[in-house]
Amino acid sequence: MLIMGIETSCDDTAIAIYDKNIGILCNNIYTQKIHAKYGGIVPELAARKHLEKIIPLIKKSLLKIKKNLNDLDCIAYTEGPGQINSLIIGATVAHSLAFALNIPIIPVNHMEGHLFSIMLQKNIPNFPFIGLLISGGHTQLVYTYKFRKYKILGYNIDDAVGEAFDKTSKLLGLEYPGGKNLSKLAKYGTPKRFVFPRPMISKKNNFNFSFSGLKTFVKNFIIKKNLTDLQTKADIACAFEDAVIETLYLKSLRVLKKYNIQQLVISGGVSSNKKLRIFFYKNFKKKNIKLFFSKTKLCTDNAAMIAYVGSKKISYKEKKKYRLSQIKINSKLSL
Structure with a gap:
């Protein structure tokens, strides 16, 4: 067919x-x-x-x-x-x-x-698995029982992760597409110079996401800083990216533990972020969780x-x- x-x-x-x-x-x-x-x-x-x-x-x-x-x-x-x-x-x-x-x-x-973009590759997960969908308009944790049978465990209640990247990029005066340019700048940032909040991680059984407050925190933080300094811009970008990645990681980990699932599929435009992939691979490997990322074009x-x-x-x-x-x-x- x-x-x-x-x-x-x-x-x-x-x-x-x-x-x-x-x-x-x-x-x-x-x-x-x-x-x-x-x-x-x-x-x-x-x-x-x-x-x-x-x-x-x-x-x-x-x-x-x-x-x-x-x-x-x-x-x-x-x-x-x-x-x-x-x-x-x-x-x-x-x-x-x-x-x-x-x-x-x-x-x-x-x-x-x-x-299901991961199914277009050779290395595919078995059912059931948890899906972390991260894109410009959505951030979702989905329990995938089988094809056409899902349960949404968590979702963005305001800005999606990709949207937060784009808006923060604008605050830093970067050009469109914002998310990619912010990640490029973050590579030159000094890790841990600034540490930003990890939103909505205090409640262990709440798997929803909220990145609007983090964006506002960055906005107020920028007002206090002199952004004519390119290094400071890079450090802010780095701190923001770290906060988003760790938030996604912690939420995913809690869902996997609660439902006793050993497979995580990460997809959507933001899943092409290299720093996110490295962080997830490094941390989930220690916990024997199988990770599945699609190729960048997918x-x-x-x-x-x-x-x-x-x-x-x-x-x-x-x-x-x-x-x-x-x-x-x-x-x-x-x-």
Whole structure:
């Protein structure tokens, strides 16, 4: 079965084609650079870019694997969560193609895609496992019993971890994309020169996340300091990154202990952070916890994970379930 995945939840236009018997045949991503001059994503501009790039990207993907539209068995697309302007573009193109080709269409939850992006690699976890989803819009701890059966144990009650990185980057006067630039600057910071709070770690049975207060703490801290000194900026970036990483680690560890699970899957855009990976590997190795990180290209928004989840949701016996007459678009769905 040949499945095309379409991902347009934010500022990445992504098309992938996945074969249930072979795996990923192609995974193309166009990252919009126009938002850099605005210091953040402009929803209307993002939607226009998706509209401009999505058809050429589909053509490029099919050409790369020497297939045409008629070879497709079904189409999977991101239904949410994400920017509604952007989601509409992907949903419209997906529905139009499915209608024209008379093939099933499969709506996929974006966060479910991130959760199972690890399954596109050789080293995969067994069920059950705990998933730590860390992205620009979400921070979640998910008990994953099996495919399609989950329990959210903790989530962000305000700023998600990626959002906190971006906002703190702005406070430091760094350019967009903020999270990456903050991490680059943090490499030059002096460890432990500054120590920032680890938010919401006092209550051991509360697995929710809150990074808004940490961001405010950094803001007030910056006001007191002279930020013409580049080293001080780097030290602040380092302290902030350390606080976020240790908070994520402590929350994950407590969940693993409470539910007696020995496997942790970390996914989402922020999971590509090298310092986070090193810290988690070093500390969880001592506790005999198996860690699973996706490759960098599969950490960020991509269509391969959407196509994969689509392939799991459908079988040849279930095709009627995913005909257009049965599908309702839900852009607000959150795992």
